[in-house]
Amino acid sequence: MVNYHPSDELLMQFAAGQQSDALGLVIACHMEKCASCRQRTALYNHIGGELLDHSTPVEVSDNLLDAIMSKLDDDPEERNFEAGNIVLETKQCVPRPLRRFVPDEFSKLKWSGLSPNIKEYRLNIQDPHYTAKFYKISAGKELPQHTHRGNEFTLVMQGSFSDRAGDYHAGDFVLADATTIHQPKASEMEDCICFAVTDAPLKMTGFFGRFLNPFLS
Amino acid sequence: MSLDANQPPALDDLIVAIAQHRDKRAFQQLFQATASRLKAFAMQCGATAADAEELLQECMLTVWRKAHTYNPKSGTGITWLYTIVRNKRIDFARKGKYEMVQSDDLWPEETGEELEKDVASDLEASVVRNMLEILPDEQRQIVFKVYFEGKSHSEIANDLDLPLGTIKSRLRLAMKKLDTFAKEQMTWLIIILLTNF
Numbered sequence: 001m002v003n004y005h006p007s008d009e010l011l012m013q014f015a016a017g018q019q020s021d022a023l024g025l026v027i028a029c030h031m032e033k034c035a036s037c038r039q040r041t042a043l044y045n046h047i048g049g050e051l052l053d054h055s056t057p058v059e060v061s062d063n064l065l066d067a068i069m070s071k072l073d074d075d076p077e078e079r080n081f082e083a084g085n086i087v088l089e090t091k092q093c094v095p096r097p098l099r100r101f102v103p104d105e106f107s108k109l110k111w112s113g114l115s116p117n118i119k120e121y122r123l124n125i126q127d128p129h130y131t132a133k134f135y136k137i138s139a140g141k142e143l144p145q146h147t148h149r150g151n152e153f154t155l156v157m158q159g160s161f162s163d164r165a166g167d168y169h170a171g172d173f174v175l176a177d178a179t180t181i182h183q184p185k186a187s188e189m190e191d192c193i194c195f196a197v198t199d200a201p202l203k204m205t206g207f208f209g210r211f212l213n214p215f216l217s
Numbered sequence: 218m219s220l221d222a223n224q225p226p227a228l229d230d231l232i233v234a235i236a237q238h239r240d241k242r243a244f245q246q247l248f249q250a251t252a253s254r255l256k257a258f259a260m261q262c263g264a265t266a267a268d269a270e271e272l273l274q275e276c277m278l279t280v281w282r283k284a285h286t287y288n289p290k291s292g293t294g295i296t297w298l299y300t301i302v303r304n305k306r307i308d309f310a311r312k313g314k315y316e317m318v319q320s321d322d323l324w325p326e327e328t329g330e331e332l333e334k335d336v337a338s339d340l341e342a343s344v345v346r347n348m349l350e351i352l353p354d355e356q357r358q359i360v361f362k363v364y365f366e367g368k369s370h371s372e373i374a375n376d377l378d379l380p381l382g383t384i385k386s387r388l389r390l391a392m393k394k395l396d397t398f399a400k401e402q403m404t405w406l407i408i409i410l411l412t413n414f
Contacts, residue, residue: 008392009370012360014323017303018367021318028323042292047395048303049296050349051364057253058260064270065248068277072241097322100315126317 002034002171006153011037015044022123022130022197026153026173028097029195033171095157098195101125106158106193109134117141130197137161137192142185150199152176159192161185228294236284248277251295255302261365262306275305286326300324348395356391359384 006014006027013019014027031037094102101123102109111119117138125132137143139159153175160169163182168174176182186192226243228250234243255276259269279301287297304320311317349357362368362376370388374381 008396009388012363012388012392013367016364016367017307017320017323018363024318024323032325043395045300046292046296047348047360048299048364049293050347051361052254052258052299052302053295054349055254055257055261058257058266058269060252060256060273061270064252064274065245068248068274069241069245071278072244072281096325100322124316126314 002030002036002169002173004166004168004172004174005034005037006030006173007175008040011041012044012047015041015048020127020129022125022127022132023153025097025101025125025132026155026195026197029095029155029157030171030173032095032097034173093158095155095195098123106134106136111136118143130199132195132197135192135194135196137184137186137194139186139190139192140188142183145181145183147181148176148178148198150178152196152198154194154196157193157195159190160187161192161194162187228298229289232280232284232287232294232297233289235281236287244277244281247280251298252277255298258299258302259306263366264306264309268309272302272305272309275309276301279305283326348398351398352391352394356387356394359388360391363388 010019010023010027014024014031019027031041093106109121111121111134113119118141119136121134121136123132123134134157135143153173154168156168156170156172156174158170160167161184162168163184165180165182184192226246228247231243231247231250234240235247252273256266256269256273259272260266264272276298280298283301287294304324307318307320307323311319349360352360358377359373362373368376370384371381374384377384
């Protein structure tokens with residue numbers, strides 16, 4: 001059961017197809033798990049349909065219809081990239097929208113250690129505004145207390161974590177910003193793996209935080 | 218379903234005819250009915266006239282190939298066309314750059330899964346057609362900027378020379394209004410439906 005959702009603004013931007021690549025992917029991963037946000041997005045698609053319906057017509061070239069009709073019986077171009085919706089057995093646990101961007105299942109990724117219990121994996125997503133990373137917090141361990149210079153959008157992919165504001169489970173979408181000071185702790189049951197998209201690096205606040213900070217930025 | 222020559226057929230019926238019968242006449246009618254607006258939409262998103270026609274062509278070819286994925290129970294034909302032009306716009310800007318996000322990554326092809334409130338959305342699709350009209354101009358203007366210009370709140374604030382807080386509260390009001398409106402419609406429709414049985 002998904003309990004934490006993106007705001008209406010974010011869902012509207014998503015339905016408008018106007019989100020930055022990395023942020024769009026976080027929303028898409030959440031939507032995969034969340035029927036209520038799929039439903040809400042249908043409403044914003046409907047608004048898009050209205051905008052299209054009310055667009056003031058612009059004249060179209062005379063020969064365009066003929067050109068299109070002549071192509072109807074052509075075979076569609078072969079898709080030359082691995083489609084995200086092909087279910088790859090080896091990557092079952094990776095959300096579908098990310099499968100093209102993650103080479104392997106979570107356990108086989110080249111994680112780099114921020115500390116023995118906190119590891120990260122940087123995704124190669126071209127986005128001028130956001131950096132996209134996976135974080136893995138070992139079961140029962142916590143991140144140093146920190147705040148954020150900008151916004152951080154996090155989706156829990158596996159396990160769960162908690163901070164003073166709540167408990168977050170797989171599919172939950174969590175926004176942390178400059179007003180959030182937290183110390184997320186993974187549940188004792190299993191490692192917690194999150195997909196986080198950040199528009200500015202983390203800013204550690206505690207002693208270990210300051211110690212860790214240079215490696216993060 | 219029949220296509221009555223005296224009355225322009227509904228888009229939804231045309232799309233279904235294309236899907237079920239590979240009906241080229243229905244396809245031509247769909248083109249006539251929507252091409253000038255699809256082109257206009259692309260241009261409102263910033264495309265040149267030439268690019269808009271290329272985009273339009275790709276949209277129409279997708280309509281032909283993917284008509285079977287249209288589910289009249291999950292939305293109107295125009296909304297389905299909207300999702301196509303939105304997705305093609307995204308992919309057009311990233312043509313051949315598969316290391317970038319493509320529309321297929323963000324929106325899976327319909328898998329046949331019905332949304333939880335499929336009955337409600339079916340009803341919504343047939344009756345709630347003018348949600349935008351209920352918004353005051355100042356709120357509608359912001360919705361336009363989100364859909365057509367992809368503007369962030371702070372960019373919209375700059376454009377309109379207004380404080381960021383004003384933009385945020387207007388957008389929030391717009392959302393709330395649309396949501397309330399949709400729910401009211403839904404409630405009425407459910408009452409009508411229930412009393413009819």
